Structures are given as C-alpha cells and as structure tokens.
Amino acid sequence: MVVSVIxxxxxxxxxxEFNAGTVAGARVVFQTLVTDLIALRYLAANEVSGPGGGDWGIDTYVGRLDQSVVVWQSKFFLSWTGEDQRQQVRDSFKQVNQKARAEGFDLDAWTLCVPCILSPAEQKWWDGWVARQRRENKxxxxLWNGLELRRQLMQPDAEILYKRYFVDGVTSPASLSVLTPDDVSGFNDALFVRQLEEAGMLETDAARGLFFAAEALxxxxxxGGNLAGIAALRELHLEVHALWETEYNARISDADANGRLPRLVEDVLLAAAGCDDPEELRLRPAHRKGIVHRLVEDSRxxxxxxxxxxxxxxxxRAASEVASELLAGTVDGGGS
Known part of the structure; x- marks a missing residue:
C-alpha cells in the first residue's frame, strides 16, 4: 500500500534522533537517507569518506571527481536559529568550491538538505546568499528543506525508504557506528590510562578508543537535550559501577605485592560488554566498555x-579536555 499521509x-x-539515540547517530542516518533518496533518481549516487574534513565537503554526489559533479550537502538541523547554521552552510560551500579548484573538477550544482523549515528571516538570508553565490561562482x-524531503518520501517509489527509516525502526542505536579518533596519544596523561598501567597493562590504545566512544555518546x-537518553546512560553507569564493585571486592584478598588484582580488568570489561541496556538506550558493546573507563577517569x-x-x-590532563579537542576535529556538524 502506498504511503499517502506521513x-x-x-x-x-x-x-x-529518537531512533538513533544520539545527535551524531542521527546525522549519519540522515545523510544515508538523503543518499538513498537521490539514488531513486540517479542510480550512480555515491558518497566519499574522510576523517576531520577529509571528505572535501561532499556528502553525496553524482558524476566524476576528475571531471564534473553535482553535490548534495546534508546538515541535520532540526532547527535553524541563525548565525550558527548560516556559518556552517558558508563553510561547507566554501570547502567544496576550494576543493573543486584545487583538484580540477567542476562543481555544476550544490543542494543543501536540511530536515527543518526556515523562518521568514532565515529564508530571506538564504535567498540572498544563493543569489550572490550564483553570481560569483556560477x-x-x-534547498531541500523538511517540506521538500517529506514530499519526496510521499512518492510511491520512496515508500520502501519511509518504511525503512521511520516505520520498521532499522535505524536503531544498535546499527550505528562507534565514533573513534585516529590519534589517541592525547590521552597519555589521563587517569584511566594511568590506572591501567598500574595494573600492568602495557597496551592501552583500544581502551582510549573505548573511552572516547562513550564520552562522545x-x-x-x-x-541534543535527550533527557530520556541521559537518564538511561546514568542508570547504565550505575549498573556497570556495581559490576566493577562486585569484581573488585571479590579479588582484594588475592592482590599481589604491587596491589594488582588478577584478571580484574578483563572480567569487568567482559561483564560490562554483556550488560543489559536500559529500555530507552541501546548501545554497542564498545560503548558499554567505554563506560568502565569513564568511571575510572571520574575516580569512581x-x-x-x-x-x-x-x-x-x-x-x-583530564581526558574530558582531550576528548573535546578530538571531537572538534572529527565531528564538524555536517553529514557525518
């Protein structure tokens, strides 16, 4: 049956955002949705990937990067309030224009995709900005705003996409990628790393990545103001803390001369990975393991x-400060 009213x-x-559980997760899903909608018209619709802005400002494109392309830029703006959104739009368009000149391809068309509907003042700004860019950059x-995207989802050939993304719930948190940094050396002086080293752990890169994934979540x-998700995450921290406490208390009498407790790290991480999630929040095992390291970093x-x-x-140095810098470098507010 064709979807007629959504x-x-x-x-x-x-x-x-509700299905994904996080703003970052919803950004990823939104970009994928946009690409799938474009693919209904252009089977050759493609994406590129690059950390820290290495995607050349391209979320979805049709064409060839050694000749000419049409680009769609996805911005998961549930609301467009003013200068912050304007600047992100300016930056994204500037980046892809600069890359086109530097890499030798033509940018034939550029479409901004946002799930919101602009206010009269912001629509006026957009119309003026578009007119200037068309004159200057040819x-x-x-703009594909929330209304246009909704219209596209109402078309008969988009019924499968509507069901996939909004009805069947396949965009659940369990399907999301775990956010990890390329360089974890900034955590060298973090408390959770020192605690691992005191326990005799020589390699800690994976632990640093797990901490970052949980911190980003x-x-x-x-x-995103997800109060239900925040409360659920607090509950999960309490559950994981209780797991650690049980394992720690059971091993105190077995501590060696250096105070090390046999298999404490391994068993706590294993138990945390299998811990049940609260009803409001479903996570990957990596997130749950990362919660363990957050507790250690928080001196609990x-x-x-x-x-x-x-x-x-x-x-x-506090690991939270390092995470802030890494997030600023890896999450640019775009479609990733």
Missing amino acids: PTSDVLFRRL VKIT ARDLAS AGWVRHWRDIAGSHRG
Whole structure:
C-alpha cells in the first residue's frame, strides 16, 4: 500500500534522533537517507569518506571527481536559529568550491538538505546568499528543506525508504557506528590510562578508543537535550559501577605485592560488554566498555588495590579536555 499521509516534517525527522539515540547517530542516518533518496533518481549516487574534513565537503554526489559533479550537502538541523547554521552552510560551500579548484573538477550544482523549515528571516538570508553565490561562482544552488524531503518520501517509489527509516525502526542505536579518533596519544596523561598501567597493562590504545566512544555518546545525548537518553546512560553507569564493585571486592584478598588484582580488568570489561541496556538506550558493546573507563577517569573505580591513592595524587590532563579537542576535529556538524 502506498504511503499517502506521513507526519509533518518537524515530527517526522525527530524520529531519526529518537531512533538513533544520539545527535551524531542521527546525522549519519540522515545523510544515508538523503543518499538513498537521490539514488531513486540517479542510480550512480555515491558518497566519499574522510576523517576531520577529509571528505572535501561532499556528502553525496553524482558524476566524476576528475571531471564534473553535482553535490548534495546534508546538515541535520532540526532547527535553524541563525548565525550558527548560516556559518556552517558558508563553510561547507566554501570547502567544496576550494576543493573543486584545487583538484580540477567542476562543481555544476550544490543542494543543501536540511530536515527543518526556515523562518521568514532565515529564508530571506538564504535567498540572498544563493543569489550572490550564483553570481560569483556560477553554481546552481538549491534547498531541500523538511517540506521538500517529506514530499519526496510521499512518492510511491520512496515508500520502501519511509518504511525503512521511520516505520520498521532499522535505524536503531544498535546499527550505528562507534565514533573513534585516529590519534589517541592525547590521552597519555589521563587517569584511566594511568590506572591501567598500574595494573600492568602495557597496551592501552583500544581502551582510549573505548573511552572516547562513550564520552562522545554522552556529549551527544547532552547537546541534543535527550533527557530520556541521559537518564538511561546514568542508570547504565550505575549498573556497570556495581559490576566493577562486585569484581573488585571479590579479588582484594588475592592482590599481589604491587596491589594488582588478577584478571580484574578483563572480567569487568567482559561483564560490562554483556550488560543489559536500559529500555530507552541501546548501545554497542564498545560503548558499554567505554563506560568502565569513564568511571575510572571520574575516580569512581580503579584496577589495583590502592586505586584511590592513585586517583588522589594524579595530576595529569583530564581526558574530558582531550576528548573535546578530538571531537572538534572529527565531528564538524555536517553529514557525518
């Protein structure tokens, strides 16, 4: 049966964030949705990938990057309030224009895709900005706002996409990628790393990545105002903390001369990975393991008998500061 009536755009696209559980996850899903809609018209629709802005400002494109392309830029703006969104649009268009000149391909057309509907003032700004860019750069620029995207989803050939993204719920948190940084050396002086080293762990890169994944998740829930998700994450922290406490207490009598507790790290991480998620939040095992390292970084747990002494005397740089810098470099507010 063809879908003829679907929710208004403001309700419709908020489902992506609800299903994904995080703003970052919803960005990924939204870009994929846009690409799938484009593919209904152009079977050759493609994406490129590159960390830290290495995607040349291209989310979806049709054409050849050694000749000419038509580009779609996805911005998961549930609301467009003013200068912040304007600047992101300017930056994205500027980046792809600069890459076109530097890499020798023609940018024939550029379409901005957003799930919101602009206010009169912001639509006026957009119309003026588009007119200037068309004169200066000779590029056709269009807007797919929430209303246009909703219209496209109502077309008979888009019924399968509507069901996939908004009805069947396949865009659940369990299907999302775990956000990880390319370089984890910034965590060298973090407390959770020192605690691992005190326990005799020589290699800690994976632990750093797990911490970052959980930290990024927590920040996305907070920045998106996802109160249910925030409460669920707190509950999960409590559950994981209880797991650690049980394992730690069971091993105190087995501590060696250096205060190390046999298999404490391995068993706690394994138990955390299999921990049940609260109803409001479904995560990957990597997120749950990362919660363990967040607890250690927050001086609520440790890996040796004298972990409290280590936490009390530690003067290294806070891992949260490092994560902030990494997020600024890897999450640019675009379609990724």
